[in-house]
Amino acid sequence: MNSPILLTGASQRVGLALAQALAEAGHTVISASRRQPPAHPNIQHFEADLCRADDRQALIDYLQRHCQSLRGVIHNASLWLDDSLENLDTLFRLHVEAPYHLNLALGELLGNAGKADIIHICDETSSRGSQSHIAYAATKAALQNMVLSFAQKYAPNVRVNGILPGLLMFKPDGDEAYRQHTLQKALLQFEPGAQPLIEAVLFLLESPYSTGTFVTINGGRHLKNRMT
Ligand SMILES: NC(=O)C1=CN([C@@H]2O[C@H](COP(=O)(O)OP(=O)(O)OC[C@H]3O[C@@H](n4cnc5c(N)ncnc54)[C@H](OP(=O)(O)O)[C@@H]3O)[C@@H](O)[C@H]2O)C=CC1
Numbered sequence: 001m002n003s004p005i006l007l008t009g010a011s012q013r014v015g016l017a018l019a020q021a022l023a024e025a026g027h028t029v030i031s032a033s034r035r036q037p038p039a040h041p042n043i044q045h046f047e048a049d050l051c052r053a054d055d056r057q058a059l060i061d062y063l064q065r066h067c068q069s070l071r072g073v074i075h076n077a078s079l080w081l082d083d084s085l086e087n088l089d090t091l092f093r094l095h096v097e098a099p100y101h102l103n104l105a106l107g108e109l110l111g112n113a114g115k116a117d118i119i120h121i122c123d124e125t126s127s128r129g130s131q132s133h134i135a136y137a138a139t140k141a142a143l144q145n146m147v148l149s150f151a152q153k154y155a156p157n158v159r160v161n162g163i164l165p166g167l168l169m170f171k172p173d174g175d176e177a178y179r180q181h182t183l184q185k186a187l188l189q190f191e192p193g194a195q196p197l198i199e200a201v202l203f204l205l206e207s208p209y210s211t212g213t214f215v216t217i218n219g220g221r222h223l224k225n226r227m228t
């Protein structure tokens with residue numbers, strides 16, 4: 001078996017599409033989330049609530065027992081929660097504590113692969129903040145900052161990069177007024193789906209001279225003047 005890629009949050013939507021694309025590209029994917037993704041011969045699932053340190057440790061122990069190396073770790077698991085103290089704690093555990101814990105614990109397995117990548121799925125909102133999702137934006141900003149630290153810590157054997165999406169995929173229950181309001185925020189006014197993120201991941205996995213960097217896929221949102 002080739003060195004697997006650990007992908008968190010692959011049970012639905014963007015993460016699921018990414019897992020399937022990586023599997024179709026010949027990678028072995030180990031998916032970690034609370035729910036199992038649809039079956040695929042190249043996708044193995046490890047049930048884990050990544051907000052829980054004991055679940056993360058069980059995942060680490062499993063990987064250290066069954067893998068000699070890891071080709072990559074992609075931190076995609078996330079929740080888009082409204083603001084509250086409880087949600088800040090949850091989002092810190094998921095967006096900051098879990099990637100920090102897993103990156104520290106899996107550094108040796110990544111180093112054993114000869115060529116390995118860590119990819120943090122961040123959010124370009126972090127550069128502006130968000131009045132409606134303060135905890136989400138702040139914890140994604142921490143996730144973004146950790147790209148810089150882990151890139152220095154793990155060079156040259158492991159590359160560490162981030163992806164900064166704007167809109168990818170609306171929630172299925174979103175109303176039309178919200179959809180139009182969001183689309184208007186970018187220069188490229190369409191809902192792109194998972195494909196731009198999949199292409200960014202595939203680029204980073206094969207980019208020998210990129211580390212500590214970010215791929216922005218936001219439809220030019222940073223240039224569009226708008227009322228926040
Ligand atoms: N959709 C968009 O427009 C945008 C998305 N992004 C980012 O892109 C990534 C994918 O987005 P999207 O597909 O919409 O995300 P979703 O919110 O639809 O899915 C998130 C995934 O994370 C997993 N997850 C949530 N909580 C936990 C937990 N406690 N433990 C383990 N896994 C967990 C979920 O699995 P389960 O519930 O089974 O545990 C699910 O598979 C995310 O990082 C998101 O922040 C950034 C900008 C825009």
Ligand SMILES: Nc1nc2c(c(=O)[nH]1)N=C([C@H](O)[C@@H](O)CO)CN2
Pocket residue numbers: 077078079080123166167168169170171182
């Ligand atoms: N974990 C998630 N993060 C984000 C989501 C989501 O559904 N799950 N959605 C968005 C929005 O699409 C936003 O980009 C515009 O409405 C952001 N992050």
